[in-house]
Amino acid sequence: MKLVIGNQNYSTWSMRPWLFVAYHGLEVEIEKLSLNDLPVIQKRFAHGKVPVLIDGSLEIWDSMAILEYLAETYPDLRGWPQETHARAVARSVSAEMHSSFQALRRELPMNCRKYFPDYQLSNTAMKDVKRIQQIWNLCRERYGSGGPWLFGRFGIADSMYAPVVMRFQSMDIKLDPVSQEYCLAVRECVAVKMWLAEASSETEIVNADELDHPSVALY
Numbered sequence: 001m002k003l004v005i006g007n008q009n010y011s012t013w014s015m016r017p018w019l020f021v022a023y024h025g026l027e028v029e030i031e032k033l034s035l036n037d038l039p040v041i042q043k044r045f046a047h048g049k050v051p052v053l054i055d056g057s058l059e060i061w062d063s064m065a066i067l068e069y070l071a072e073t074y075p076d077l078r079g080w081p082q083e084t085h086a087r088a089v090a091r092s093v094s095a096e097m098h099s100s101f102q103a104l105r106r107e108l109p110m111n112c113r114k115y116f117p118d119y120q121l122s123n124t125a126m127k128d129v130k131r132i133q134q135i136w137n138l139c140r141e142r143y144g145s146g147g148p149w150l151f152g153r154f155g156i157a158d159s160m161y162a163p164v165v166m167r168f169q170s171m172d173i174k175l176d177p178v179s180q181e182y183c184l185a186v187r188e189c190v191a192v193k194m195w196l197a198e199a200s201s202e203t204e205i206v207n208a209d210e211l212d213h214p215s216v217a218l219y
């Protein structure tokens with residue numbers, strides 16, 4: 001299998017399946033394409049976006065679909081929780097991440113290499129931040145007793161929310177204690193550290209994903 005991703009500094013959608021692959025040490029080749037070379041991506045893939053997982057003649061686009069495929073291909077990894085109610089909630093929060101939080105996406109782009117001091121969020125983006133903390137609290141309190149992840153064990157829901165942790169870190173968003181603890185668990189994860197190391201070694205700037213706000217280098 002091969003996973004085609006974008007620049008690791010910026011590509012939140014790529015980070016999701018990449019993290020699942022890296023956390024579990026799956027034998028998946030990684031190919032990186034530049035988000036500055038959109039015509040190259042558009043020529044390769046009909047929908048013109050990354051990530052894409054290639055398995056033989058099969059191409060799977062969209063981060064959620066890729067994660068679902070990996071969970072089905074490797075059932076022992078338990079991408080979704082085993083218990084029915086926990087699994088339904090894990091799917092709900094993952095789908096919510098996939099389909100919502102437009103203000104968060106707009107105002108808090110992922111930029112692993114940078115910290116943006118004194119960054120002001122709109123009320124709509126603050127609402128997104130509040131809702132995400134509500135989700136993390138719900139998952140941790142109701143389903144998280146077996147480990148530091150949203151549903152105890154690392155799973156798809158964590159892959160979906162890991163890029164949000166990077167966004168919050170760059171903007172120094174103030175979080176409640178449960179959310180702070182969850183963010184720390186994500187940042188301490190070896191696979192996340194690998195992603196950050198690779199992101200920080202990139203030198204390419206993707207202007208479309210850069211914020212027009214003073215910044216300090218994190219690495």
Ligand SMILES: N[C@@H](CCC(=O)N[C@@H](CS)C(=O)NCC(=O)O)C(=O)O
Nearest residue numbers: 006011012013049050051062063064
């Ligand atoms: N819904 C897709 C979104 C993928 C996406 O928007 N990828 C960005 C990179 S982070 C991209 O390829 N953008 C190029 C473009 O929109 O032209 C997913 O979940 O994978």
